Amino acid sequence: MTQHPRIILLGVPGSGKGTQGALIAKTFGIPTFSSGEYFRNLRREGRLPAEISAKINAGGLVSDEDVNVIVVESFLSTQEAQAGFVLDGYPRTVAQAAFLDDYLTKQSLGLTAAVYVELPMDTAFRRISGRRICPNDGSVYNVYFQPPQREGRCDLCGATLIQREDDRDESVRTRMATYEAITKALIGYYGDQGKLVIVNGMQTPDAVFAEMRRALDDQA
């Protein structure tokens, strides 16, 4: 792999992009930026504009203009991003991908790879709609795949588990439909550039990561 890898992660919501982003970041010593996490942090701090909040809750997309500005100002232009990076959840539209290409090209840089974590829709749906989070310590459970010992309660601290607003069934269906209709086009976009790396998401996180590493090494 190159010394300062610049990687983006693609995949349906629930494919495990966040987990893989964290593994890549840790292994290669590069920062990761998740646009969805950024919005959730703003919300926690009470600073998320109401119209953006409403779009996210409904499972729709925040406008390209807003997201592009946020990603550049909050991450890409910072010192830490100069060592390479992993982006999770951005770009999500062809317009965002073109903007990112343009931004990097202006600095004589380019992406190393677009990693597509492939997962059947029905599995992804259950991964997200079954997800429950401890508001106290951040532990994550899944009512289908990894239920807590006591229903609805955190194993570690006993707090009542909650479901993320945009993890509710209806909102998940909209997010999946948005992915199908808009974001999936990025697979072709990066495929045409010869940047696409496809990995099988139907494995443990460690196995997905190992497959991705091999593929990235082969690509280099």
Ligand code: AMP
């Ligand atoms: P995520 O955690 O990546 O699933 O993002 C949660 C929500 O934030 C998405 O369903 C969108 O509403 C919004 N969002 C995150 N990243 C983007 C993006 N690149 N473009 C538009 N909306 C985004």
